Amino acid sequence: MTSSLSRRAVLTTLAGVLGLGAAACTARGGASEGGAGSSEGAAGGGFPLTLTDCDAEVLIEAVPERVVLLDSAPVTTLDGLGVLDRVVARAGSFPEGYYDAELIGRLEQIPMLSEDIDTTGHLQISQEVVMAQGPDLVLGLPDGLTREGLRAGGAEVLMPRSYCGGLEERASVDMLFAEITTYGAVFDRAAEAEALVAALRERIDAVADLPHEARTAAVLYASAGGGPLYAYGAPSMATAQLDALGIENVFADTAQRVFESGTEPLLAADPDVVVVLHEGTVPEEQLLAEMLADSQLTSLRAVQEEAVLPLLFNFTEPASPLIVDGLERIGAWLTRREPA
Template identity: 50%
Template sequence: MRYLPPVAVALVLVTAACGSDDTTDAAGTAVTVDNCGVDVTFDAPPERVVLLESAPVTIMHELGVLDAAVLRAGAFPEEYYDDETNAAIADIESLGEDLDTSGHLQISQEVIIAQQPDLVLGLPDGITREGLSGVGIDALIQPVYCPEGVDATTFDDVYEQIETYGRVFDRADEADALVGELKDRVAAVEAAAENAPERTAAVLFPTVGGGSGYAYGNRSMAHPQLEAAGFTNVFGDVDERVFEVTLEQIIAADPDVLVLLHVDGDPAAVKDALVSLPGAEDLRAVRNDDILVQLFNFTEPPTPLSIDGLERIAERFLP
């Protein structure tokens, strides 16, 4: 099976200027969210949510609103969540887990519309905001996937997304508490990294079945992750979120550490997809086995899972 980033459209859907300038109307009842330059107004917290991606789950769970999700579609790997969250996900009716070879969800817009949700989280291929809004269904996507480019991603994007959900679901206090906890966790890793030796790293998405795949530049969540863990991103001078990379480019950069991302499947196969390439033995990270394989949402898009991923990097590579 050939794995490509679930953001394979990412070469087009680069990190976007999707502000979180939310406003409340004069009566204090309606919340308007600027999502990818589109104003989405909620007269009340959503009660019928369809999850078309796994990334929002941790925020909804921590805010205590995961029970608003009545339907889901796609893959929700258990490794992302604790037992309580996995149990809650299992109780949400699934519309299917049909993924193509690139890891993209395959589902028709008509199927979603027939469920009559008031909010859809995620817009996989074939489902559009315009098509849903035409029948009264709101949609929100992760700002990192907005179709128009934005500046570099930081941990502030995680916090802003949480605050936006807090306003949409009327859980502002819970959102503030969660942001404070996550900031403390990031600070703890940064403090641990202060005494670490200077090292370089790269975050890659190998292509299982041939080719060296993709690398993440300074507009990805991978960049602040590496910085917080005390690493210099060897592709930090690339003003892109994700881009095709050759093995020759990776060898030329020769990072001390490699973080390999994948959507599903056997982590060993993901690692083997890179280390088995002719010439990969020239990489010091391969020779020293300084390689971490982790699921995609542990890096992108910016959510609390990105802080989990940061801690996994720190646990694997920091003293």
């Protein structure tokens, strides 16, 4: 069994790193560098606020009042900060499995612009449809939309750091805390952001003590319809989750966040457990059946031992409070697998 001491040591180390990072962020008035990341001019909630989002400079003139949500991941961050009511429209997949009944009810009151998701999980929507909502902030940047085009219409864009590309460091939960800190600055809700981070830290610490036997894992994305199989490497939040559980991602030596993986590397790694991410567009049983239609995968030890966990995508990617929900689900599943 993986010792709770080793997992606690991982979290203690992370907490030290995060504490130093938070101090640096406060001094500069924003979050650490990256996606919805580094900022200047936010000390004391001051505006205008300049952010570095991926490789772009973003200028937030005032607290956003009309937000268009093109990604389901920020929902729980916005809710935790008390600003979900700023969202005037949304598009994409918002599976009910992410939210409690009360939050589902509030989401249903937000007009849906498009639910057109391709087989790889990408939203299909036109820039004209988005701009017709008169947003001052757009969260997410699907293919076909550009920062320049949205900015010309008066809207800035923020993206999760995980989606920026070019990440080289191993992911850790500090990426989650940095995202929340930045949103707190953008919406002038620094105190709420601090409280949300503190609550998430406690939950992560609790999961670190759950017992389990797993030593290694692979986190995969199964395309609907039996398409390509993707795996998640070192820069993915999947690695941060597994690290918190004291489990090694068998693809953690890969510098890509996500990459198309053939069956051979997976068979060679033969992980103890497999987590399969999906968008919730098809039943989990169907998704796994399509993925395992490749007869080679049935020889995986994890498949033979039924150590395969389907998990909605945002429970692992990108950095949002949902990854803590996902971490708890993975931890509980591993604990249930323990012999009596």
